[in-house]
Every structure is written in C-alpha cells, then in structure tokens.
Amino acid sequence: MLDDFFIRALIAGLGVAIVTGPLGCFTIWRRLSFFGDTLAHSALLGVTLALSFEMNISFAVFLISAVVAIFLINLQRVTNLPGDALLGLLAHSTLALGLVTISFLSFIRFDIMGLLFGDILSVNNLDILIIWLGGAIILITLKIIWKPLFASTVNYDLAQAEGMNPDRVNIIFTLLMAAIIAISIKMVGLLLITGMLIMPAAMARNLSDNPLMMVFIATVGGALSVLLGLFASLEFNSPSGPSIIVAALSLFLLSLINLKRIKIKGKVV
Amino acid sequence: MNNVVAKLNNAGLKINNTWLVKGVSFEVKKGEIVTLIGPNGSGKSTTAKIALGIYKNAEGHVDKYTNKIGYVPQKISIDWTLPVRVIDFMNLTEQLKEKDLDDALNLTGVKNLKYRNIKSLSGGEFQRVLIARAIAKKPEFLVLDEPVQGVDFKGEIALYELIRLISENLKCGILLISHDLHVVMSATDYVVCLNGHICCSGTPKTVANNHNYKELFGDRASNTLSIYEHKHDHTHSADGTIKTKKI
Numbered sequence: 001m002l003d004d005f006f007i008r009a010l011i012a013g014l015g016v017a018i019v020t021g022p023l024g025c026f027t028i029w030r031r032l033s034f035f036g037d038t039l040a041h042s043a044l045l046g047v048t049l050a051l052s053f054e055m056n057i058s059f060a061v062f063l064i065s066a067v068v069a070i071f072l073i074n075l076q077r078v079t080n081l082p083g084d085a086l087l088g089l090l091a092h093s094t095l096a097l098g099l100v101t102i103s104f105l106s107f108i109r110f111d112i113m114g115l116l117f118g119d120i121l122s123v124n125n126l127d128i129l130i131i132w133l134g135g136a137i138i139l140i141t142l143k144i145i146w147k148p149l150f151a152s153t154v155n156y157d158l159a160q161a162e163g164m165n166p167d168r169v170n171i172i173f174t175l176l177m178a179a180i181i182a183i184s185i186k187m188v189g190l191l192l193i194t195g196m197l198i199m200p201a202a203m204a205r206n207l208s209d210n211p212l213m214m215v216f217i218a219t220v221g222g223a224l225s226v227l228l229g230l231f232a233s234l235e236f237n238s239p240s241g242p243s244i245i246v247a248a249l250s251l252f253l254l255s256l257i258n259l260k261r262i263k264i265k266g267k268v269v
Numbered sequence: 270m271n272n273v274v275a276k277l278n279n280a281g282l283k284i285n286n287t288w289l290v291k292g293v294s295f296e297v298k299k300g301e302i303v304t305l306i307g308p309n310g311s312g313k314s315t316t317a318k319i320a321l322g323i324y325k326n327a328e329g330h331v332d333k334y335t336n337k338i339g340y341v342p343q344k345i346s347i348d349w350t351l352p353v354r355v356i357d358f359m360n361l362t363e364q365l366k367e368k369d370l371d372d373a374l375n376l377t378g379v380k381n382l383k384y385r386n387i388k389s390l391s392g393g394e395f396q397r398v399l400i401a402r403a404i405a406k407k408p409e410f411l412v413l414d415e416p417v418q419g420v421d422f423k424g425e426i427a428l429y430e431l432i433r434l435i436s437e438n439l440k441c442g443i444l445l446i447s448h449d450l451h452v453v454m455s456a457t458d459y460v461v462c463l464n465g466h467i468c469c470s471g472t473p474k475t476v477a478n479n480h481n482y483k484e485l486f487g488d489r490a491s492n493t494l495s496i497y498e499h500k501h502d503h504t505h506s507a508d509g510t511i512k513t514k515k516i
Contacts, residue, residue: 150361158342161321163338208352
C-alpha cells in the first residue's frame with residue numbers, strides 16, 4: 001500500500017494542478033510568465049516574514065506577493081521603464097532582501113532547498129486544507145470575473161467601451177496570482193512555481209482551438225504531471241517538485257508531435 | 270422623453286500637454302446617425318473613444334445614457350497565443366442567444382466562418398465579424414470607427430446599407446467615423462467635421478456648404494452632396510443601359 005505521506009502529497013499536488021490549469025492559461029494569454037517569476041521570487045521575503053513573526057507561511061507569502069504586485073502596477077504608471085525591467089528590478093530586490101533577512105535569523109534552522117524546489121512529501125493536513133480551500137476560493141473568484149477578464153485580455157478598449165471594467169478585474173487577477181503562488185510554494189518551490197503555471201497551459205495551447213478547451217486540457221495535463229512526477233519520484237527516489245516539472249515537460253514535448261501532425265494535415269487538405 | 274444615448278459637452282483630451290482634440294460638443298440620439306469626418310490626426314478616433322469612456326482623464330463632460338454599447342474599433346490586434354474562434358469572439362462581452370448570434374453573422378455575410386479561428390480570417394472577413402459582434406447584442410449606442418476598412422467594394426455598399434437598416438430597426442444611436450464622404454453625405458443625419466476641434470457641424474447639407482469644410486476637403490468634396498442627394502432606384506450596366514432595382 002501507499003504511505004500516508006505519499007497520499008497527502010498526491011491530494012495536495014492534484015489540488016494545486018486544478019488551480020494552476022486555468023490560471024496558467026491566463027498567464028500565457030496575458031504574457032505574465034515573468035510576472036509570475038517575480039511574485040515567486042518575492043515569496044522568499046514572505047517566508048522570512050513568516051519566520052520572523054511566527055505567521056503562517058502561505059498567508060505571509062500571499063501578503064508580500066500581493067504588496068509587490070500592487071507596487072508593480074503603480075510603478076508602471078509613474079515610470080517610463082519597460083515592464084520587463086521593472087519586473088527584474090522587483091524580482092531581484094525582493095530576493096536579495098529575503099536572503100539578507102534570512103542571514104539575520106540565524107537562530108532558526110532553515111531548509112532553503114525545500115523552499116527553492118519544494119518539499120511536497122512533507123505536506124501536512126493543514127497544508128492540504130489551505131490548498132483546497134484557497135484553491136476553491138481562487139477558482140470561484142476566477143469564474144466570477146472570467147468574462148470581463150477574458151474580454152480585456154482579448155482587447156482592452158473593447159472591454160472598457162462595453163462596460164466590463166478591465167482595470168478592476170486586472171487587479172483582482174493579480175491578487176489571484178499572488179494567492180496561487182502562496183498556496184503552492186511548499187509543493188513545487190519558488191523556482192519552479194511558474195513552470196507549474198505555464199507548462200501545462202503551453203502544452204494545452206498546442207492541442208486546443210478555443211479558450212475553454214485550453215483550460216480543460218491544461219488542468220488535466222497539470223494533474224497528469226503531478227501523478228507521473230510523484231510516482232516517478234517514489235520509484236527513482238528523485239526530488240518531487242522537479243520530477244513534476246520534468247513530467248510536465250514530457251507532456252509538452254508529446255504535444256509538439258501532435259501539433260506537427262495537425263499542421264501537416266492542414267497543408268494536405 | 271429623453272432619447273439621447275450619449276452626450277459630449279466641451280470634451281477634449283490632453284496628453285503630455287498636447288491637445289489631441291479639444292472643445293467637442295455633440296449628442297447622439299436614438300435612431301440617428303452622427304458622423305465624424307476630418308483629415309488624418311484630426312481626433313476622430315480619439316473623440317469616439319472619449320464618447321465611449323475609454324479615456325479616463327478626458328476633459329469636459331461626457332455622459333452615456335445606456336449600458337448597451339457596441340463598439341467596432343479602428344485598430345484591433347489579437348494575440349496569436351489566444352485560441353479564439355469567431356463564436357468565442359462574438360460572445361466576448363455578452364453571452365448571446367444562439368439565434369441572435371447567427372442572425373448577426375448572416376447579416377454581415379460571414380455565417381460560414383462561425384467556427385473558424387480568428388487568426389485564420391482575412392482582414393475583410395474579420396471586419397465583418399467585428400461588425401456582427403457589435404450589432405448582435407442589439408446595442409442602444411453603436412460606435413463604428415471606419416467599419417468597412419478592408420472590405421471589398423461590393424461589400425462596402427452592402428455594409429453601409431446594413432448600418433442604415435440597423436439604425437432604423439434597432440432605433441439605436443450610431444456614431445460613425447468614415448472617410449467615405451459620399452456615404453457620409455447621403456446616409457447620415459448629422460455631420461461633425463473635426464480638425465483638432467469642431468470646424469463645422471450640422472446636417473450634411475449645411476456642412477457641405479460651409480467654407481471651412483470646403484477648405485478642409487477641397488471644392489470637389491462639396492459636390493458629393495449634389496451627386497448623391499437623389500435616391501437610386503436604378504443602376505447602370507456597363508453599356509449604359511438602365512436597370513431598375515428590384516426592391
């Protein structure tokens with residue numbers, strides 16, 4: 001039989017995959033991969049905050065990510081710097097701030113590898129509760145703002161002209177990004193979380209011709225990556241977080257073959 | 270009874286201390302077509318966007334009296350990363366009834382493209398989808414920014430005819446931007462001639478006789494009215510024989 005810790009890892013991993021599927025699609029559509037990375041880097045600062053003040057890690061990470069995200073939106077308004085420069089600026093300054101703060105917390109033993117690459121096998125019941133409850137809140141919110149969010153992703157002017165309030169849903173979506181990073185940081189780690197967001201969605205893009213189909217395939221692909229990755233890590237004794245991402249990569253490569261076939265078919269017909 | 274759908278009072282937009290357009294006032298009533306004309310860079314699209322509330326820092330007073338708005342923007346680019354079919358695009362800002370969706374696609378002649386990917390459409394085809402999307406939701410205020418760009422000549426006439434029909438049938442207020450002075454002068458109720466500000470406005474007849482308009486567009490432009498004022502009940506074939514139109 002499977003061990004308890006492995007069952008918990010599976011439940012947590014699947015919970016994360018269900019949420020990263022739809023959010024990952026929007027991450028790709030809105031070209032926010034680097035934005036996700038920046039938020040993930042800032043998570044280190046969140047973790048040190050949690051350790052310093054004995055807060056829940058997910059909550060502290062959400063708090064810091066949300067602050068960084070809002071700060072970024074405002075920076076974009078007041079400076080003339082391009083978006084990627086601002087993202088780099090924030091990513092590295094929050095990472096550096098986090099590392100400096102950690103050095104002051106010498107009284108705490110700290111598993112930095114677990115933080116960078118995730119430690120899904122040490123997930124406890126409270127983590128599972130946070131993932132599934134937080135995940136449910138994220139998905140319900142996304143469902144509510146889906147129409148205006150998608151409309152403003154396709155075209156800002158159209159959405160604004162026809163009364164969809166794109167600025168408001170943009171901020172809500174940014175908070176959802178901060179939330180998914182907060183709940184999944186323990187599972188895949190801050191270096192790999194963006195991979196969990198964009199790889200299943202990228203795979204899905206190769207296989208779909210409409211938005212809902214892409215969301216569905218991304219979700220299934222993400223769940224499949226978690227299953228494959230976790231069983232592989234059990235079998236080969238490889239680290240769990242990276243194994244999940246490698247599984248996602250394999251699925252992406254498989255989808256390329258299919259893409260090629262579709263294109264060849266298209267030419268023949 | 271108030272049948273005004275949008276009203277601009279001394280509206281304008283200033284970016285980096287330059288006025289893109291300034292002191293614009295007009296109103297769009299239900300069942301009426303208001304047209305904006307003017308040379309490149311005269312602020313036509315900007316004015317339309319001000320009327321739609323896209324610019325939040327616009328000066329002056331802008332009032333919209335309806336939430337049912339349809340918009341055909343002048344420029345629109347859709348990211349290739351988005352897997353969007355025509356049917357998804359039609360439902361973009363409002364979930365349409367299947368019948369309304371099909372009717373609108375039929376009216377603009379692109380029903381056969383319903384399940385095609387947006388990326389695979391030609392410029393003219395996409396333009397027809399844009400118009401279909403804007404009219405399918407039966408708007409009370411319809412803003413068309415050069416709606417027939419890229420459409421073939423025959424389609425152009427049909428689409429302008431369609432726009433006129435929509436304003437009559439739906440009783441919606443239409444704000445139209447067009448370079449086609451013939452159409453503007455023959456089929457619209459009120460013309461606003463822009464050149465960074467309102468240079469003249471009024472019925473097509475008064476605008477055509479205004480000397481500002483003649484200066485802006487040249488003498489030949491004012492003749493367009495006299496040519497197109499009469500109603501066509503016939504067409505000419507290539508050898509000059511007259512064919513009576515079947516109505």
